[in-house]
Amino acid sequence: MAQLEIRNVTRCFGDLIAVDNVSLNVEAGEFFTLLGPSGCGKTTLLRMIAGFDLPDSGQILLDGKDLANIPAEKRPIHTVFQSYALFPHMTVAENISFPLRMARRSKAEINKMLHVALEQVHLTDKASAYPHELSGGQNQRVALARGLVNRPLLLLLDEPLGALDAKLRQEMQIDLINLQREVGITFVFVTHAQVEALALSHRIAVMDQGKIVQVDEPAKLYSFPKTRFVADFIGHINQFEAQVVKPSHGHLCLAISGLGEIIAPPLEGVVAGDKGVFAIRPEQVRISAHSELTELKNHFSGVVHDLLYRGEVSLYKVKLANGAMNEALLPNSAPGRAELFEVGDTVNLGWRHDAGIFFHD
Amino acid sequence: MTDSGHKHTRAARLAKYLMGGPPLLFLLLLFAVPSVIMVLASFRYPGEFGGLAPLTAADPNTLQGVTLETYQFFFSDLIYIKVFIKSFFMALATTLICLIMAYPLALLIALSPKKNRNLMVLMVILPFASNFLIRVYAWMIILGPQSVLSQLVNNFLHLFGNAPVHLLFSPFAVLIAMVYVHLPFMVLPLYSNLEKHDPSLLDAAQDLGANGWQRFWRVTFPLSLPGIFSGSALVFIPVLGMFAIPDILGGTGDMLIGNLIKEQFIGTRDWPFGSTLSIMLTIAVLLIAWLAAKLGGHRGHYA
Numbered sequence: 030m031a032q033l034e035i036r037n038v039t040r041c042f043g044d045l046i047a048v049d050n051v052s053l054n055v056e057a058g059e060f061f062t063l064l065g066p067s068g069c070g071k072t073t074l075l076r077m078i079a080g081f082d083l084p085d086s087g088q089i090l091l092d093g094k095d096l097a098n099i100p101a102e103k104r105p106i107h108t109v110f111q112s113y114a115l116f117p118h119m120t121v122a123e124n125i126s127f128p129l130r131m132a133r134r135s136k137a138e139i140n141k142m143l144h145v146a147l148e149q150v151h152l153t154d155k156a157s158a159y160p161h162e163l164s165g166g167q168n169q170r171v172a173l174a175r176g177l178v179n180r181p182l183l184l185l186l187d188e189p190l191g192a193l194d195a196k197l198r199q200e201m202q203i204d205l206i207n208l209q210r211e212v213g214i215t216f217v218f219v220t221h222a223q224v225e226a227l228a229l230s231h232r233i234a235v236m237d238q239g240k241i242v243q244v245d246e247p248a249k250l251y252s253f254p255k256t257r258f259v260a261d262f263i264g265h266i267n268q269f270e271a272q273v274v275k276p277s278h279g280h281l282c283l284a285i286s287g288l289g290e291i292i293a294p295p296l297e298g299v300v301a302g303d304k305g306v307f308a309i310r311p312e313q314v315r316i317s318a319h320s321e322l323t324e325l326k327n328h329f330s331g332v333v334h335d336l337l338y339r340g341e342v343s344l345y346k347v348k349l350a351n352g353a354m355n356e357a358l359l360p361n362s363a364p365g366r367a368e369l370f371e372v373g374d375t376v377n378l379g380w381r382h383d384a385g386i387f388f389h390d
Numbered sequence: 391m392t393d394s395g396h397k398h399t400r401a402a403r404l405a406k407y408l409m410g411g412p413p414l415l416f417l418l419l420l421f422a423v424p425s426v427i428m429v430l431a432s433f434r435y436p437g438e439f440g441g442l443a444p445l446t447a448a449d450p451n452t453l454q455g456v457t458l459e460t461y462q463f464f465f466s467d468l469i470y471i472k473v474f475i476k477s478f479f480m481a482l483a484t485t486l487i488c489l490i491m492a493y494p495l496a497l498l499i500a501l502s503p504k505k506n507r508n509l510m511v512l513m514v515i516l517p518f519a520s521n522f523l524i525r526v527y528a529w530m531i532i533l534g535p536q537s538v539l540s541q542l543v544n545n546f547l548h549l550f551g552n553a554p555v556h557l558l559f560s561p562f563a564v565l566i567a568m569v570y571v572h573l574p575f576m577v578l579p580l581y582s583n584l585e586k587h588d589p590s591l592l593d594a595a596q597d598l599g600a601n602g603w604q605r606f607w608r609v610t611f612p613l614s615l616p617g618i619f620s621g622s623a624l625v626f627i628p629v630l631g632m633f634a635i636p637d638i639l640g641g642t643g644d645m646l647i648g649n650l651i652k653e654q655f656i657g658t659r660d661w662p663f664g665s666t667l668s669i670m671l672t673i674a675v676l677l678i679a680w681l682a683a684k685l686g687g688h689r690g691h692y693a
């Protein structure tokens with residue numbers, strides 16, 4: 030049995046359906062992420078799990094028990110808020126021991142658990158500081174420790190890294206993974222940043238306009254998105270209008286107007302003439318100045334239109350014969366830019382016949 | 391720094407003086423100078439018909455017409471200290487009652503939808519639209535022996551075989567009017583503090599296991615202490631010096647410091663003793679303010 034079960038939960042604000050018939054199962058000990066663009070209903074769903082809001086219909090169960098009649102303060106669920114919501118009049122130690130005092134634990138127990146929590150987030154030397162005396166990253170760790178210290182069954186995290194700068198964010202991601210593994214508490218993590226979701230999660234649920242679109246492991250979600258929305262939202266993807274020429278068991282033959290025919294991975298249930306979109310990740314597109322890409326089934330020539338040097342990779346935007354843009358990523362494995370294409374250069378593009386994905390309209 | 395930068399800062403400094411100057415001058419002329427005069431006056435003898443006796447120094451090495459007599463007089467008779475203590479308790483009671491009444495009201499306003507708040511604040515300060523004395527005299531009618539309230543109270547007392555009481559001209563009447571007049575001074579600072587509280591703190595407290603009562607005592611109340619302190623100062627200090635309300639609604643025994651001081655200047659025309667009483671009042675207020683700052687100061691930093 031899943032630890033957290035969300036069954037057909039719907040929540041409306043007037044005409045707006047903020048959460049639309051959502052069903053999810055989260056297993057004990059899992060790092061589960063709700064990923065979706067801003068305004069898709071993530072916070073609303075989280076608030077219902079925490080108990081600040083009630084579903085209009087549907088059920089939320091924790092270890093098989095319906096939470097409907099349990100107020101927020103009685104649920105063994107704690108939240109790390111996006112704004113941290115630390116108590117400004119309390120020291121770090123007072124903030125972290127707050128849930129312990131609310132649970133009426135003994136003094137000795139409080140001291141012991143506080144000590145452990147402070148160690149876990151490396152804040153032992155800041156125990157008597159006030160939140161306004163700490164940096165954003167430190168406050169974020171206080172919020173985390175405060176959420177974890179009383180060992181809830183479930184920790185909800187609402188975009189907890191949103192306010193940190195890029196470098197700190199990455200460090201906190203690693204800390205978060207380690208911390209979750211260490212404490213073994215189920216995390217439900219909310220974010221609109223797909224990189225974060227991919228890096229942290231055991232499983233990700235992609236949300237769009239109140240609905241769950243796909244639930245999968247990060248690699249599956251990235252490689253086999255079920256819809257164009259998911260493909261586009263998780264990382265970047267090149268898209269071409271395409272029409273099925275001939276479906277066969279081993280592969281799919283697609284026609285892209287102005288470019289010609291390509292070979293794509295097979296897809297069940299399509300017939301000749303079906304229209305849709307063929308999508309391929311930039312890192313799956315190879316780029317070369319010579320014509321050696323002809324060994325690939327799918328290859329075209331184009332002109333470099335833009336280039337973005339990103340340090341570890343270079344991104345080339347190549348304009349194809351039909352006017353469509355195709356992005357290709359090239360790792361900068363040698364010092365400088367690996368292959369020095371310039372804007373205006375004619376280049377060859379190609380990808381394997383088993384790369385890419387066709388979305389049937 | 392560039393030339394234009396210099397000009398800019400010089401112009402800014404000039405503007406600062408131009409804007410700060412007049413109020414500063416005002417305070418200097420009408421507050422600092424009179425205070426000094428008062429301190430000096432407290433060391434003199436009263437004049438025959440009010441004012442101060444002339445300084446008659448036959449010998450320039452002795453100080454004639456200068457004396458500590460008023461201060462000795464103040465401490466020689468317990469009656470003055472008693473009036474101070476009575477005034478202190480009146481101010482304390484008024485402050486506490488105002489606080490107990492104002493807190494729920496301020497909280498109610500702060501938790502109301504934004505569009506209603508301004509109207510509610512307006513209603514709190516609306517009494518200021520009518521004259522202070524008229525509002526105090528109104529209590530004379532409300533508390534008078536023929537008033538509905540008095541009759542209700544006395545009928546009730548009669549039921550249990552108690553003698554009738556006079557509501558008017560009593561410490562009770564003074565206290566009621568003090569609370570009535572000063573209540574807005576407690577509501578406003580409390581409201582402006584409570585309104586700024588981050589609602590997510592209460593969510594966090596509830597999330598971490600605090601029930602409604604604990605959320606109030608552990609989050610809302612400690613965060614509102616700065617508002618409580620400024621509201622209390624705004625009530626306590628004026629009540630301590632108030633003379634009009636005890637004059638109008640109090641009995642002969644309900645004299646407070648304010649009445650005592652007023653009596654020295656207008657009645658017995660003893661300016662030096664009046665000055666001494668004023669100075670003692672100022673010292674008492676400063677002492678209390680200092681104590682309050684010591685008690686509340688270390689908590690103020692986060693607000």
Ligand SMILES: Nc1ncnc2c1ncn2[C@@H]1O[C@H](COP(=O)(O)OP(=O)(O)O)[C@@H](O)[C@H]1O
Nearest residue numbers: 042045047065066067068069070071072073074
């Ligand atoms: N209390 C509320 N009243 C009205 N609309 C709300 C309320 N809370 C959220 N919404 C709306 O519901 C939608 C989902 O919001 P939210 O759950 O905060 O999205 P997310 O967290 O994914 O950014 C938004 O369009 C938001 O404006």
Ligand SMILES: [Mg+2]
Nearest residue numbers: 068071072187
């Ligand atoms: Mg949100």
